Amino acid sequence: xxxxxxxxxxxxxxxxTETVAAPYGPLSLTGTHWLADYPDGSLPDIPxxxxxxxxEIVLTAEAGDGLTLDGQLFSGEARLAADPGPVGAAxxxxxxxxxxxxxxxxxxxxxxxxxxxxxxRAFQGIEATAYDARWAVPGRFTPYAAESTDxxxxxxxxxxxxxxDGVERGLGLGGELAFTLAGKDHTLQxxxxxxxxxxxxxxxxxxxxxxxxxxxxxxAAPDADGRTTVDFNRALLPPCAFADHFxxxxxxxxxTLDAEIAAGERNLIGR
Numbered sequence: 001x002x003x004x005x006x007x008x009x010x011x012x013x014x015x016x017t018e019t020v021a022a023p024y025g026p027l028s029l030t031g032t033h034w035l036a037d038y039p040d041g042s043l044p045d046i047p048x049x050x051x052x053x054x055x056e057i058v059l060t061a062e063a064g065d066g067l068t069l070d071g072q073l074f075s076g077e078a079r080l081a082a083d084p085g086p087v088g089a090a091x092x093x094x095x096x097x098x099x100x101x102x103x104x105x106x107x108x109x110x111x112x113x114x115x116x117x118x119x120x121r122a123f124q125g126i127e128a129t130a131y132d133a134r135w136a137v138p139g140r141f142t143p144y145a146a147e148s149t150d151x152x153x154x155x156x157x158x159x160x161x162x163x164x165d166g167v168e169r170g171l172g173l174g175g176e177l178a179f180t181l182a183g184k185d186h187t188l189q190x191x192x193x194x195x196x197x198x199x200x201x202x203x204x205x206x207x208x209x210x211x212x213x214x215x216x217x218x219x220a221a222p223d224a225d226g227r228t229t230v231d232f233n234r235a236l237l238p239p240c241a242f243a244d245h246f247x248x249x250x251x252x253x254x255x256t257l258d259a260e261i262a263a264g265e266r267n268l269i270g271r
Contacts (some may be wrong), residue, residue, distance in 0.1 A: 002133075009131035009233055016236075016265075017126055024087035024098060024113050026242040027120035031112040032102070032165075043110055047094060052108050056081055057101055059092065068093040087113050104247070105169055111245070119243055124269040131233050134182075135263040139230035141190070141198060141222040143175035156192075161201075164240040164248045171201070171249050177219065179230040181259055188217070189252050196221030198228065201238075201251045204261040211266040212241050214251050235264025242268060 019025055033043045035057070041049035047065035051058050056079045061067045063075040070091055082103040083090045090098040090113075100111040144155045158170040174192035177200065178185065190198040198221070203214040216236040222228040239246040 005133065005136075006131050012234060013126070013128055020126065020242060021120070021123055023096075023115035023120075025120070026239045026246065027123050028087075028113045028115050028117045029111060029239075029243040029245045030114045030117050030119075032245040032247065033110050033112070035108045035110070046099060046110065046112060050110055053079070057108055057110075066094055067099075117243075126237065126265050127267045127269050128265045129233075129263050132263060135232040135261070137179050137181060137230050139177050139179040139219060139228050141175055141177050141219075141226040141228060143192070143226075144173070159189075159252050161252050162250045164238075164244075164246060164250070167247070169247070169249065171252055173252060174198075177228075177230065184259065186257055186259065188255050188257075190219075193218075198222070200255065201249055202255045202257060202261075203251045204257040204259055206260050206262055206266075207256075210262070212237050212268075214238065214248075215261075215265065232261050232263040235261065237265045237268065 020027060031044065033046065035041075035050055035052050038050070041051040041060075043050055048059050048061040048067055051060075059067075059078045059080055061075055063073070065075070067074050069078055071093075080091060080101050083100045087098050087100055090100045092099040092101070096115050098113045100113060102109040102111055144157055146155045156172045156174050158172050160168045161171045163169050172191055173189045175190060177188045177190045177198060180186070188200045188202055190200045193199055198219040200217040200219075201214060202217060204211070207213050207215070216238050217230070217232065218234070218236065219228045219230055238248040240248040
């Protein structure tokens, strides 16, 4: 085990904890409100009237609602697209709260981020296992062949998986990541991000026992030969481990490993 690797992991863990605990980090999410559930446009504990209009949301507010738009007090009508992020830059606010417009599979929602949320105030840290070089192994990414995809030629397969809110949604997968742990071969189905990096939703023999019920892994972009590092020391708790109002996808078929991955982030301390 190298000193540099241990130091880098500690720095990563500290930064991760700071990010989670930030005013508009995942701990501050207090609600995700789907507009289809509120046809009158009145959302729980959120001023104004929020309605769908084709490819945008129409927000109608009065001066007394106390809403801000682009940092200025707002009254009247505004048409909103989905917020691209970060949360702190959301167009609509109410005091220190940020009201983030979200669209998933054609459905609109508003997320309420409040820095004074009870969950954020109660946060004590992230339980994570100290760095162990045994959990960082070579991996090889193999993209899916274009002819075996959804028909758009991109090499992406969309599978339906359950989400933390009980709804099934599509999860786009771009290929398989193969690696060996303790002499045993494993594979994970992974998504390919815009920057070429990989994203896996996985469970293992510790899930729901000594670790959260599933976790995320984000390997770096593979090289031209598909080589990357599979480092479970940097396994991540999904956002729904920090707040109940996220809609994290569950692991797709084949991504529940029979190995005990006693590494990386394991649980939220005090929850």
